[in-house]
Amino acid sequence: MNEAIRMQVSAFVDGELPSNESELLLRRLSQDAELRQDVAQFLALGRLMRADHGLAGADRLYERVAAELNNEDLPVADIHPAESSGQSRFMQPLVGASIAAAVAMVAIFALQQNTGVDEARNAATAAVETAPVVNEIVPGINVQQERQRQYFRSHAQSASELGANGMNSRVVSLQFSQEVIQPADVETQEDTEASADVDDTEERSTQP
Amino acid sequence: MATNRPAGTVRLLLVAVLSVCSASAFADLAPQEWLNRMGMAVKTTNYEGTVILIQDGSAEALRVVHTVKDGVVHEKVVAQEGNGLEIIRKGNEVHCILPDRQHVLVEEWDNQSTLFSTLPSSDVQFGSEYDVSIVRKERVAGREAMLLAIRPHDEYRYGHKIWLDYETGFPLQTQLISAGNAIEQVKFAEITLNEEIAASSLMPSMNTENFTWLEQPSSHKGSSVETTWQSDALPAGFRAVSTHEEAMNDGGEMVTHIMFSDGLANVSVFIAANSGKLESGPARVGGSNSYSITQGDYEITGIGEVPAVTVEQIVTTMRQP
Numbered sequence: 001m002n003e004a005i006r007m008q009v010s011a012f013v014d015g016e017l018p019s020n021e022s023e024l025l026l027r028r029l030s031q032d033a034e035l036r037q038d039v040a041q042f043l044a045l046g047r048l049m050r051a052d053h054g055l056a057g058a059d060r061l062y063e064r065v066a067a068e069l070n071n072e073d074l075p076v077a078d079i080h081p082a083e084s085s086g087q088s089r090f091m092q093p094l095v096g097a098s099i100a101a102a103v104a105m106v107a108i109f110a111l112q113q114n115t116g117v118d119e120a121r122n123a124a125t126a127a128v129e130t131a132p133v134v135n136e137i138v139p140g141i142n143v144q145q146e147r148q149r150q151y152f153r154s155h156a157q158s159a160s161e162l163g164a165n166g167m168n169s170r171v172v173s174l175q176f177s178q179e180v181i182q183p184a185d186v187e188t189q190e191d192t193e194a195s196a197d198v199d200d201t202e203e204r205s206t207q208p
Numbered sequence: 209m210a211t212n213r214p215a216g217t218v219r220l221l222l223v224a225v226l227s228v229c230s231a232s233a234f235a236d237l238a239p240q241e242w243l244n245r246m247g248m249a250v251k252t253t254n255y256e257g258t259v260i261l262i263q264d265g266s267a268e269a270l271r272v273v274h275t276v277k278d279g280v281v282h283e284k285v286v287a288q289e290g291n292g293l294e295i296i297r298k299g300n301e302v303h304c305i306l307p308d309r310q311h312v313l314v315e316e317w318d319n320q321s322t323l324f325s326t327l328p329s330s331d332v333q334f335g336s337e338y339d340v341s342i343v344r345k346e347r348v349a350g351r352e353a354m355l356l357a358i359r360p361h362d363e364y365r366y367g368h369k370i371w372l373d374y375e376t377g378f379p380l381q382t383q384l385i386s387a388g389n390a391i392e393q394v395k396f397a398e399i400t401l402n403e404e405i406a407a408s409s410l411m412p413s414m415n416t417e418n419f420t421w422l423e424q425p426s427s428h429k430g431s432s433v434e435t436t437w438q439s440d441a442l443p444a445g446f447r448a449v450s451t452h453e454e455a456m457n458d459g460g461e462m463v464t465h466i467m468f469s470d471g472l473a474n475v476s477v478f479i480a481a482n483s484g485k486l487e488s489g490p491a492r493v494g495g496s497n498s499y500s501i502t503q504g505d506y507e508i509t510g511i512g513e514v515p516a517v518t519v520e521q522i523v524t525t526m527r528q529p
Contacts, residue, residue: 147456147480148491148509151476151511152496152498152511154454154478155467155474155512158452158465158467158474158476159467159476159513
């Protein structure tokens with residue numbers, strides 16, 4: 001997946017991608033399995049690593065797709081000019097919506113299958129999930145954060161080899177581990193704002 | 209029946225006498241001997257209890273079960289508040305279960321480390337940078353404990369207070385002290401020691417079959433290397449005790465890892481190629497401080513359970529002749 005696609009996906013999730021480009025992106029996702037996988041991983045990493053590229057993960061993608069589906073002004077003709085020219089005008093919105101829905105479902109299903117990041121909707125796909133699949137956490141988009149975490153872990157391990165089984169180091173390492181699988185910023189933004197006055201532990205624990 | 213009573217009484221008396229004798233024997237132990245006892249107790253004691261972790265002004269309760277079977281550490285830690293985090297450990301493999309996120313993070317820990325052993329023990333030789341002393345007997349978690357204090361001579365390292373179980377030497381409470389204040393504290397609210405641990409007590413509390421499982425790859429530690437990097441102004445007592453090259457798992461880049469130690473406090477310095485993305489400056493998590501700078505073609509990051517000034521001084525004085 002090249003940088004241009006990443007930026008498109010990022011803009012799409014943020015709701016900043018023009019509608020015609022959104023449709024093209026969704027259509028491309030529906031046709032390109034490899035790209036779907038790349039995007040799924042990209043979004044999962046963004047979510048897992050609290051990326052600062054405006055990415056938030058599948059929830060926002062789902063919302064964006066849902067918004068697209070609810071958009072009555074879908075530019076069907078732009079997406080499928082050849083098809084629309086030969087079809088009833090009354091059919092166009094329905095066809096357009098169906099295609100968008102199909103694309104969206106494919107994209108979301110791919111995300112769920114590949115990353116499992118959207119637990120709230122996992123019930124719908126539970127039937128296809130069997131034994132737990134261990135996914136390796138690939139280095140994230142926020143390289144520095146991941147690097148810092150690795151440094152802490154390495155330090156904790158080396159300290160324990162010296163005989164200093166640092167409770168401190170271990171706790172820090174655990175905190176970093178939890179960071180990896182915290183929900184995306186956007187998902188908790190409202191909650192965070194609402195509870196900022198009573199719970200700023202996480203912020204304090206990672207700030208100088 | 210009647211003939212058994214005197215024998216039973218004698219046995220009780222014998223136990224009482226032996227207890228008094230052993231108790232008085234402990235009373236004469238030097239501070240280093242107490243630390244040796246702690247080191248042994250941490251490795252061999254089975255325990256189950258509730259630990260309070262106080263850090264950065266917040267307190268967290270953790271339920272802990274720990275046992276060693278055939279040399280393999282089995283441990284279960286369950287957060288009693290918040291997200292209900294569970295840590296299940298068997299030997300090197302650790303599963304961090306986050307019920308609220310329905311994720312399981314699989315990590316690999318080295319086999320020597322344990323969650324609640326807090327300090328080096330018999331291998332540590334306290335130099336001129338610390339004083340270690342026995343303070344007094346106190347009670348912790350309903351048990352008699354001996355309080356030890358480790359006081360640093362300067363501002364480059366933290367102090368420690370340790371409450372060791374009088375009977376076993378197990379650490380019932382520890383405090384990390386900075387400028388007279390406890391900046392991190394681990395304390396057992398209640399504990400049972402050396403009792404049989406049921407296998408079921410070490411199992412996850414929930415079915416994780418449908419959770420998302422993620423594997424946390426460990427960094428690959430290379431062999432020892434020699435380096436020309438050194439600090440121009442290492443705080444007194446610190447010396448480089450090891451240097452390794454490590455492959456980071458974010459692309460396999462090799463990083464030089466130098467470990468400095470004063471025998472108690474440790475500071476790791478990582479030297480990597482300049483990525484142009486490093487966020488320079490200090491950071492802190494609990495009692496751990498880190499400091500990062502860019503120096504020419506390199507990024508240098510230091511991390512340690514030391515005051516911020518220590519890690520900053522070491523990092524900013526790293527030089528390559």
